[in-house]
Amino acid sequence: MALDFQTPVPIVDGTTITREEFTEQYAKPQKPVVLRGLWKQYPAYTKWTMDFFRQTMGSIEVGLFGNRKEDLSKTLQVPNAVMRFDEYLNLIEREPTDLRLFLFPIFKHRPELLKDFDYPKITSGYIKVPFMFFGPPKSIVRMHQDIDMCNVYLTQFHGRKRVVLFAPDQSDLLYRLPFNVHSTVDVDNPDYEEYPGLKYVKGSSTILEHGDTLFMPSGYWHHIEYLEGGFGLSVRTLAHTLPMKVRGVYNLTIQRTTDNLMRKMNDKKWFEYKKSLARERAQKAMSRIGLQA
Numbered sequence: 001m002a003l004d005f006q007t008p009v010p011i012v013d014g015t016t017i018t019r020e021e022f023t024e025q026y027a028k029p030q031k032p033v034v035l036r037g038l039w040k041q042y043p044a045y046t047k048w049t050m051d052f053f054r055q056t057m058g059s060i061e062v063g064l065f066g067n068r069k070e071d072l073s074k075t076l077q078v079p080n081a082v083m084r085f086d087e088y089l090n091l092i093e094r095e096p097t098d099l100r101l102f103l104f105p106i107f108k109h110r111p112e113l114l115k116d117f118d119y120p121k122i123t124s125g126y127i128k129v130p131f132m133f134f135g136p137p138k139s140i141v142r143m144h145q146d147i148d149m150c151n152v153y154l155t156q157f158h159g160r161k162r163v164v165l166f167a168p169d170q171s172d173l174l175y176r177l178p179f180n181v182h183s184t185v186d187v188d189n190p191d192y193e194e195y196p197g198l199k200y201v202k203g204s205s206t207i208l209e210h211g212d213t214l215f216m217p218s219g220y221w222h223h224i225e226y227l228e229g230g231f232g233l234s235v236r237t238l239a240h241t242l243p244m245k246v247r248g249v250y251n252l253t254i255q256r257t258t259d260n261l262m263r264k265m266n267d268k269k270w271f272e273y274k275k276s277l278a279r280e281r282a283q284k285a286m287s288r289i290g291l292q293a
């Protein structure tokens, strides 16, 4: 049985939606939406291609991460390969490797690229630190919440991406690892013996195309699959509620420090402990809603 995430994320015309419509229908109620073609208004939409990046910044060395499906106890803090950017772009156009370029601060290398776009007027209060993400065909960004609990606006350029989303109130049923913002479940191959709570989660999914922006409200879980090799950019705004803002600060400070420290002390044991806590929480969540494992 497949996990329940076939409900499509709503898609609206990003070229015509007003700020008021976006605020009332999506930002305030914290509902995800695809803003189709929102970025068509900016020069970056046509200018930023694989060739453009190869020609303008091909010699930069980039740190790459594997999808680490093989070792779910690891976080993405230390790259597992370094390569010239143009070689990496050639690679992801050519073949499904495992290597992704994650949270790439491209604008530190080339600040002039910031002139190629503006921050969409559908909202305000952007944290003006955009990041880019590059990945090969079939690569997976395993399921996680963003640690700072911000609202995320993820725009797609080259290639398409499949995104699966779950609301933050599903965290226990998704076996969120305590002291962490990851889950060990594989949304495409759910193991209901190991994770019975998964029978009760309800999510949504979509496919992002060139120029689309996906609004992911604070704390939304996301699992991403690159259908083709390609790249995207994310910008963020602070969480709408005080508890989510506090949660973000807590995650970035106390939680992260504790997790790093415990991992250094005894990685394996700590990981097993977190998994057992996650199981307990899922069990309690199922009892709360009157469900049986």
Ligand SMILES: O=C(O)CCC(=O)C(=O)O
Binding pocket: 133, 134, 135, 141, 146, 152, 154, 222, 224, 232, 234
């Ligand atoms: O698109 C990607 O490769 C990852 C995006 C992501 O996980 C995020 O913006 O939090």
